[in-house]
Amino acid sequence: MMLRRVLAATGVPTHSCCMIPGVRILSSHYSRTSLIRTLSTMTTKKLIFAKHFDGEPKPSDFKLVEEKIPALKNGEVQFEALFISVDPYMRPVSVGKPLGHKMFGAQVARVVESKHPNYKKGDNVVGYMGWETHPICNPDTLESPFGALEKPLVLPDFKKLPLSLALGVLGMPGNTAFFGLTELCQPKAGETVCISGAAGAVGSLVGQIAKNLGCKVVGIANKKEKLDWLTSLGFDVVIDYKEEDVDKRLTEKVPQGIDCYFDNVGGEMSSTVLSHMNMFGRVAVCGAIAGYNAKTPPLAPMVQSAIVMNQLRLEGFFVQRWLGRWNEGILKNMGWVQEGKLQFREFVTEGFEKLPEALIGTMRGDAVGKALVKV
Ligand SMILES: NC(=O)C1=CN([C@@H]2O[C@H](COP(=O)(O)OP(=O)(O)OC[C@H]3O[C@@H](n4cnc5c(N)ncnc54)[C@H](OP(=O)(O)O)[C@@H]3O)[C@@H](O)[C@H]2O)C=CC1
Numbered sequence: 293m294m295l296r297r298v299l300a301a302t303g304v305p306t307h308s309c310c311m312i313p314g315v316r317i318l319s320s321h322y323s324r325t326s327l328i329r330t331l332s333t334m335t336t337k338k339l340i341f342a343k344h345f346d347g348e349p350k351p352s353d354f355k356l357v358e359e360k361i362p363a364l365k366n367g368e369v370q371f372e373a374l375f376i377s378v379d380p381y382m383r384p385v386s387v388g389k390p391l392g393h394k395m396f397g398a399q400v401a402r403v404v405e406s407k408h409p410n411y412k413k414g415d416n417v418v419g420y421m422g423w424e425t426h427p428i429c430n431p432d433t434l435e436s437p438f439g440a441l442e443k444p445l446v447l448p449d450f451k452k453l454p455l456s457l458a459l460g461v462l463g464m465p466g467n468t469a470f471f472g473l474t475e476l477c478q479p480k481a482g483e484t485v486c487i488s489g490a491a492g493a494v495g496s497l498v499g500q501i502a503k504n505l506g507c508k509v510v511g512i513a514n515k516k517e518k519l520d521w522l523t524s525l526g527f528d529v530v531i532d533y534k535e536e537d538v539d540k541r542l543t544e545k546v547p548q549g550i551d552c553y554f555d556n557v558g559g560e561m562s563s564t565v566l567s568h569m570n571m572f573g574r575v576a577v578c579g580a581i582a583g584y585n586a587k588t589p590p591l592a593p594m595v596q597s598a599i600v601m602n603q604l605r606l607e608g609f610f611v612q613r614w615l616g617r618w619n620e621g622i623l624k625n626m627g628w629v630q631e632g633k634l635q636f637r638e639f640v641t642e643g644f645e646k647l648p649e650a651l652i653g654t655m656r657g658d659a660v661g662k663a664l665v666k667v
C-alpha cells in the first residue's frame with residue numbers, strides 16, 4: 293500500500309513494483325535504505341502459537357506466516373520491531389492460551405506511523421506486541437501476556453545505551469530483580485543473599501544489586517563460563533549445581549548461613565538452600581524453571597521443617613505488582629548502570645525466524661545474561 297503511494301508519486305507504474313527497473317528508477321528519488329525499508333514494510337511476519345507445548349517447546353509448535361499490513365485505523369499505531377524478547381516465563385504462561393494467534397511477548401520497536409495522539413513517528417517503545425515484525429495495535433486495548441491492559445511505553449533517550457536494554461536491565465527483568473529483592477527479601481548490609489538461576493537475565497542483576505546494598509552474595513548456576521562471569525561481577529561464592537554437591541558447598545563456603553534467597557528455579561536444589569537459611573530469613577519466589585517443562589510436577593524434599601524452625605517468610609510475586617512504580621526501578625537500575633555498578637550481558641540471536649530456537653535455547657541454559665532476538 294505504502295509502496296504503491298510512493299510509486300504513484302514518482303510516476304513509476306505500480307504493477308512494476310517488484311521489478312528491478314522500477315527499483316532502479318526509484319533509487320534516484322529515494323535512498324537505497326529507505327527503499328528497502330519501504331519494500332519490507334508491505335508485509336509483516338508473525339510467528340503463530342500453533343501447538344501447546346508438550347514438555348520442552350519445539351520449533352514445530354510455531355508457524356511462520358506472512359501477511360499484508362492492513363491500513364491503519366484511528367487510535368492505532370504501526371511499529372517496526374527491532375528486538376524481541378525470549379523469556380522462560382513464556383513456557384508456564386502459555387498454558388491455556390488459545391492457539392492460532394500470534395505468540396505473545398515483549399519487543400522493542402520503532403513507531404512507523406501513528407494515528408494515536410500519544411505516539412509519534414520515530415518514537416522508540418517497549419511493549420507486548422508479540423512475535424511480529426511490523427505489528428499494528430491500539431495501545432489503549434493492548435493486553436500483556438498476564439491478562440491486564442498494558443500500553444507500550446515510549447522510551448526516554450537512552451543516550452549511548454542500547455535500546456535492547458529495555459527488554460533487560462532497563463525493563464521487566466531489571467524491575468523483577470530490583471523490586472523482588474528490595475521489597476520481598478529486604479536485605480540489610482552485611483547479610484547473605486543467595487540466588488538460583490544466578491547467571492540469567494534476572495539473577496545476574498539480583499546478585500549485583502545485593503552487592504550494591506552491601507550484602508555477601510552466593511550465586512548458583514551451571515557451567516564454568518557462567519560461574520567465571522559471576523565471580524568477575526563480585527559474587528562472593530559461586531556453585532555449579534550440576535557439577536557440585538550444593539549442600540556440601542553451602543556448608544563449607546557459607547557457614548554464616550543465608551538470610552535472603554531469591555529463587556528463580558525451585559525443585560530439589562531450592563529445598564537444599566532453604567535448609568541453610570538463618571532465623572527470620574526471607575525468600576522471594578520469582579520462578580520455578582526446574583518444573584516448567586515437566587508433565588507432572590517434580591517432587592522435592594520437604595521444606596516445611598526448615599520454614600517452621602527458622603521462621604522463614606516465603607512470598608511469590610509477579611513483577612507487574614509494581615507497575616505503578618515502574619519508572620522508579622528503571623531509574624534506579626539506570627543510575628547503577630551509568631555508575632558501572634550494574635553490568636549487563638546480552639545473548640543476541642539474529643533473525644526473526646530464529647525466535648523459537650532462541651526460546652528453547654534460553655530455557656536449556658544456552659544464554660548468559662539476557663536472551664533476545666535482533667529482528
Ligand atoms: N515473577 C516474575 O514476575 C518473573 C519471574 N521470572 C522468572 O524468573 C526466572 C528467571 O528468568 P530469566 O532471568 O528471564 O531467565 P534466565 O535468563 O535465568 O534463563 C533461564 C535459566 O534457567 C536455568 N535453568 C534452566 N533449567 C533449569 C533447571 N532445571 N534447574 C535450574 N536452573 C535451570 C538456566 O541456567 P543454568 O545454565 O545456570 O542452569 C537458564 O539459563 C524464571 O523462572 C522466570 O520464569 C522472570 C521474570 C519475571
Ligand SMILES: CCCCC/C=C/C=O
Nearest residue numbers: 381384464579580610611
Ligand atoms: C511460574 C511463572 C512465573 C512467571 C512470572 C513472570 C512474569 C513476567 O513478567
